[in-house]
Structures are given as C-alpha cells and as structure tokens.
Amino acid sequence: MLHEWLEEDPDFFTLHYLGRHRPSIMHNEFVDIKTRIASNPLEVKSHIYSDINKERETSGKKSKTKPIFYRTVKQTHTDTEYPWFSSNHIKLPSIYSVRNERDSLSTVFTYSDLKTYG
Numbered sequence: 731m732l733h734e735w736l737e738e739d740p741d742f743f744t745l746h747y748l749g750r751h752r753p754s755i756m757h758n759e760f761v762d763i764k765t766r767i768a769s770n771p772l773e774v775k776s777h778i779y780s781d782i783n784k785e786r787e788t789s790g791k792k793s794k795t796k797p798i799f800y801r802t803v804k805q806t807h808t809d810t811e812y813p814w815f816s817s818n819h820i821k822l823p824s825i826y827s828v829r830n831e832r833d834s835l836s837t838v839f840t841y842s843d844l845k846t847y848g
Contacts, residue, residue, distance in 0.1 A: 764806040771813035
C-alpha cells in the first residue's frame with residue numbers, strides 16, 4: 731500500500747520511509763545510556779561511549795560514531811534543567827535560582843572586628 735502511494739500520489743513523492751534502515755543505535759544500548767544517565771547524571775559521557783563500543787567490539791559489531799552517541803544522549807535527557815537534583819528526588823522551589831546560589835559561592839566573605847577570647 732505504501733509502495734503504491736509513493737509511486738502514484740504526488741504528496742508522497744518526497745516521503746523518505748525510514749523503516750527500510752536499521753536504527754543507528756540498538757534498543758538495549760539506548761536503555762543502557764538512559765539508565766546510566768538517570769542513575770548518575772554527572773557521569774562522564776565519554777566513559778559510557780567507550781563502554782558501549784567495547785561491548786560492540788566483543789560481539790563483532792561495528793562501533794558507533796560519536797555524533798550518533800551524543801545525539802542519543804541528548805534524546806535521553808529529561809526536560810529538567812538540573813538533572814542531578816531530579817535524579818536525587820530534590821524538588822527545587824520556583825523562586826530558587828541555582829545560578830544565583832553558584833554566584834554566591836564565589837563571593838568573598840571578610841570577618842572583621844571579631845573578638846578573641848583569652
């Protein structure tokens with residue numbers, strides 16, 4: 731049916747059917763990436779990349795390129811701006827600003843006129 735539409739219907743002439751090609755990354759690899767990022771959002775992504783390619787080498791498959799891997803990582807990210815907080819079940823109030831808190835850490839505090847006992 732789809733083959734007929736591609737040949738006869740002008741609306742379907744430019745359609746590129748992606749089902750003819752295997753996915754660029756396997757489902758188990760996608761799940762592995764997603765679970766590792768969910769459990770530790772601060773994990774170095776290149777370590778995950780090298781682990782996946784080692785597994786692919788041992789099974790005799792072709793290794794994945796970095797752009798494909800990082801595109802997959804981008805797809806696994808949640809819509810939260812700070813994934814570490816959400817992975818540790820920390821809810822941030824709407825008035826809380828992580829950027830302001832980071833800036834406050836760089837403020838230099840000085841202590842003067844302190845009395846010493848002794």
